[in-house]
Amino acid sequence: MNTTAIKTEEQQSIILTTGMFDLLKDQIRRKKLSNLNEANLIEQLKNAKQVLRKDLPDNVVDINRKVRLADVESGETYTYSFVAPEKAKPKHNTTSILSPIGLALIGYAEGTELSWEMDNGIRQYRIEAVSSL
Numbered sequence: 001m002n003t004t005a006i007k008t009e010e011q012q013s014i015i016l017t018t019g020m021f022d023l024l025k026d027q028i029r030r031k032k033l034s035n036l037n038e039a040n041l042i043e044q045l046k047n048a049k050q051v052l053r054k055d056l057p058d059n060v061v062d063i064n065r066k067v068r069l070a071d072v073e074s075g076e077t078y079t080y081s082f083v084a085p086e087k088a089k090p091k092h093n094t095t096s097i098l099s100p101i102g103l104a105l106i107g108y109a110e111g112t113e114l115s116w117e118m119d120n121g122i123r124q125y126r127i128e129a130v131s132s133l
Helices: 003-011 018-029 035-047 100-107
Strands: 015-017 050-051 065-071 078-084 113-118 121-132
Touching: 018 035, 018 100, 035 100, 035 113, 065 113, 078 100, 100 113, 100 121
Parallel strands: 015 050
Antiparallel strands: 065 078, 065 121, 113 121
16 A cells, blocks of 8 residues: 555645635535545545635635646646636536535645545546636
8 A cells, every 4th residue: 555645645734715614514514425535525624724715825726726637647637727616617618616526626735646536436636737717
């Protein structure tokens, strides 16, 4: 077992606004996540650092941020523009921050590698870049 990757993830606290923290707690209450992802999110929230929106670092994944992401295994890269769920529109290439990939990445900074269970199994991602929309 590669404990280095797991240890890195556990030691890195996510950074969230108070509003986003509450929204993520609500996702757990609604039981919309797989058991593995729910356990991951509960653990992340235990160690999360809450900040005011104005104090959120520019390199942290949040709502109204564009994220370039690499799949560590395949090397493929993806770009997501995260917005509020009601503003997410495929024709505008925007994705809900509460989508599976949004929930996986929220609160993490550029350069972080993390694992998350997706429809096609557990994937390992690296956040390459984060910028404002």
